Amino acid sequence: xxxxxxxxxxxxxxxxxxxxxxxxxxxxxxxxxxxxxxxxxxxxxxxxxxxxxxxxxxxxxxxxxxxxxxxxxxxxxxxxxxxxxxxxxxxxxxxxxxxxxxxxxxxxxxxxxxxxxxxxxxxxxxxxxxxxxxxxxxxxxxxxxxxxxxxxxxxxxxxxx
Amino acid sequence: xxxxxxxxxxxxxxxxxxxxxxxxxxxxxxxxxxxxxxxxxxxxxxxxxxxxxxxxxxxxxxxxxxxxxxxxxxxxxxxxxxxxxxxxxxxxxxxxxxxxxxxxxxxxxxxxxxxxxxxxxxxxxxxxxxxxxxxxxxxxxxxxxxxxxxxxxxxxxxxxxxxxxxx
Numbered sequence: 001x002x003x004x005x006x007x008x009x010x011x012x013x014x015x016x017x018x019x020x021x022x023x024x025x026x027x028x029x030x031x032x033x034x035x036x037x038x039x040x041x042x043x044x045x046x047x048x049x050x051x052x053x054x055x056x057x058x059x060x061x062x063x064x065x066x067x068x069x070x071x072x073x074x075x076x077x078x079x080x081x082x083x084x085x086x087x088x089x090x091x092x093x094x095x096x097x098x099x100x101x102x103x104x105x106x107x108x109x110x111x112x113x114x115x116x117x118x119x120x121x122x123x124x125x126x127x128x129x130x131x132x133x134x135x136x137x138x139x140x141x142x143x144x145x146x147x148x149x150x151x152x153x154x155x156x157x158x159x160x161x
Numbered sequence: 162x163x164x165x166x167x168x169x170x171x172x173x174x175x176x177x178x179x180x181x182x183x184x185x186x187x188x189x190x191x192x193x194x195x196x197x198x199x200x201x202x203x204x205x206x207x208x209x210x211x212x213x214x215x216x217x218x219x220x221x222x223x224x225x226x227x228x229x230x231x232x233x234x235x236x237x238x239x240x241x242x243x244x245x246x247x248x249x250x251x252x253x254x255x256x257x258x259x260x261x262x263x264x265x266x267x268x269x270x271x272x273x274x275x276x277x278x279x280x281x282x283x284x285x286x287x288x289x290x291x292x293x294x295x296x297x298x299x300x301x302x303x304x305x306x307x308x309x310x311x312x313x314x315x316x317x318x319x320x321x322x323x324x325x326x327x328x
Contacts, residue, residue: 005166010192010327034193034327036264036273063227063236063291070234088271089295092264114275114293116223120236122291152265154192154327156165 008155016145020153021050023135028157031097035138036090038148039083045139046079046095048107048127053077060123079125081138082113086148091115100133107133165326167191174318178203181308184322189267189301191324196261196305198320204248204312208280208288213243213261214306215272221297224276228290244278244290246309251282256318261294267301 008031009022025031037044054075061070082091092114100107111123127133138153140146169191172182182198202209212219224239247257259278266272276292296302307320 005325007165007327034262034264061227061234063225063234065225065236065238068227068229068234068236088297088299090265090270090273092262092273092275092293094262094275112275112277112291114273116225116273116293116295118225120225120227120291120293122227150270156325156327 004159006157008157010154011152013147013149013151015149017147018143018145019137019139020147021135021137022155025100025134025136025155026157027101029099029160030158031100032156032158033093033095033136033153035081035093035095035153037081037083037093037151038086038090039140040085040146040148041141042083042085044081044083044141044147046081047137047139048129048133049131049135050137051129055128056125058123058125060121062119062121064119078139079109079127082115082121084115089115089117090151097133103130103132105130167324169322169324171321172319174314174316176316178313178315180313181306182314182318182320183304183306185304187303187305187322192265192327193325194263194266194302195323195325196320198259198307198318199256200259200318200320201247201251201256201315202249202309202312203315204309205250206248207250207282207284207286208245209248209312210310211243211246212308212310214308215296215298215302216300216304217306218298222294223297224292224294226290226292228288230286230288232286243276243294243307244292245280245288247280247282248312251280252284255281257281263302269299271299272296272302
């Protein structure tokens, strides 16, 4: 049977980083990202093709252990990932980008974020670009080296056939 | 490049039912684990909370979850609980689905995990839920057990454990 779930790239931060970029994404149907993150800011920016224009939007729901809520942001300059600040707990980001290499439609992404000590989240993102996604960047929200050592990011390619 | 999504083991509950679904002797050769299940229990309720144990331990777990019941959304916390399963009072032949993703299960940090689950019941209420879990233990996970908080798993309940490598 053909291989349909393939690691594209993996990165473990050996020291604190300000950004981590994956290019050479290969030829797959979808991409799954597993990112176990720590960052001083508790979150960071995710950008496709280094686009920092106001082309991202998101709708999400979350629970903090006492209440459930939903919210929405339009015209953002990035998508986002979550992080714990330090210690031995890493926030688990599971991201699925569908049909990432087509050059006809805008791109959507589903994200599940998990931090047992704070909250659980589910997001849907839209990147309003018809360009094929050729790079994915994890960027510090403050532009400094706030992505903590030990954070790991792996990209998997999923083929429909 | 090699396929890295590999079935480690599977369980199908037989006619006598089972008090737990257990995966033991999990090799440390993968990066992440993914456990998916289709389960139903024999309790008198329409749904039934589930517990998870790693390495036969039921301690040092914490969880935060978000769920909808068909009429409202809510959030709560728990300890060893993972999300609900259909109970014996749910519509016949209806099995709930769940997925648990455990990154870096063999690493030396505490183990965070993600759990999604749905029950279904052809009546007023059923549950769709998301859970963030943490096992505050730095040991490599070598076994995983899923247990019903009450009752047992019925025949035809299934679970599959996959190993995922990042290289």
